[in-house]
Amino acid sequence: MAKPVSIEVWNPHGKYRVVSTKPMPGTRWINLLMEQDCRVEICTQKKTILSVEDIIALIGDKCDGVIGQLTEDWGETLFSALSRAGGKAFSNMAVGYNNVDVNAANKYGVAIGNTPGVLTETTAELAASLSVSAARRIVEADEFMRAGLYDGWLPNLFVGNLLKGQTVGVIGAGRIGSAYARMMVEGFKMNLIYYDLYQATRLEKFVTAYAEFLKANGEQPVTWKRAASMEEVLREADVISLHPILDKTTYHLVNKERLAIMKKEAVLVNCSRGPVIDEVALVEHLKQNPMFRVGLDVFEDEPYMKPGLADLKNAIVVPHIASASKWTREGMATLAALNVLGKIKGYPIWSDPNQVEPFLNENAPPPAASPSIVNAKALGLPVSRL
Ligand SMILES: NC(=O)c1ccc[n+]([C@@H]2O[C@H](COP(=O)([O-])OP(=O)(O)OC[C@H]3O[C@@H](n4cnc5c(N)ncnc54)[C@H](O)[C@@H]3O)[C@@H](O)[C@H]2O)c1
């Protein structure tokens, strides 16, 4: 039997019981739920990653919906517990939902929400920051200064890579991959090569138009290419950023063999999910190739790093903060709450989960719809006509 968990309660007499497994930024999400007759219970347990047993205790005997986190294992056990408690909806406060067994949710008729769009630019900005920081050795240089080692300008001090005119490679050119590509192409005048299962038409159009603009101004135009294979990107690009979803097809997408075909001075950035890279192979590659650099926001066995990674100067490591801007995190909380609320209230599903702005406007009530339910089709949920 799991120990009781500590909770904070809002609107104790609300008709519907909604549980959030973590305190989330902002108060709009709480207010929106309370306004619609929800009693909101927030787990305040001082434990970063809740176990399945902790969450079962939180769900209790009656629970209409749960807002959860990407660190939690939402599978058969939790969906059956939620269903027994009368629950109809679960939403991750994240766009990625590789921690959720959607088939198990379908079996119990539980709608699964995620939070796309609101974190696209914030995440792409961190990927761009890691790219520049790795290319220009910013973290190493900062540590050097703080250690009191700087005793004057030197021609060879922390020499890194120029981005302008080099090639940026994007693997997974969806929402975030495309936003990142635009930042690197427009901001640093890099050429683009990308690999995705689908054609990124809007991205291609953007780069074409930007190239024409540069040409008209007498500057060298940028170029783009959709690669036929991932290997082509790895071979040709100087900076490579990974932005696919994590599934069976992307697990260890970057492995020992693929690292070996990359340029010796390439920069590799990962703001997707840790297991997309074989981290043991990466540590070995970094040791053998000191001019190869990485910027990592995510790790294979989060919160842990593979042995040796933390000692390497050619690795920049940050703790899964790519979506951590105030506006984005508050927006993620709002979207997650509205996903759960929408299902409880029997609202339809928003027709385009890429266009979630109407839900984020603080000056107007949100549309009567769930912003993004990933198993809407499987559950036969109606789509909003708004
Ligand atoms: N580090 C963070 O804090 C953070 C923040 C946001 C998102 N993410 C991760 O980023 C992922 C992408 O988010 P998004 O909003 O851009 O999603 P998206 O669905 O818009 O983009 C994912 C892209 O990956 C492509 N893809 C899928 N399988 C592929 C394969 N085998 N090879 C190449 N491409 C493949 C898809 O076609 C799609 O274009 C999320 O699933 C999440 O895991 C991480």
Ligand SMILES: O=C(O)[C@H](O)CO
């Ligand atoms: O998938 C996501 O949304 C991230 O990992 C957290 O923002």
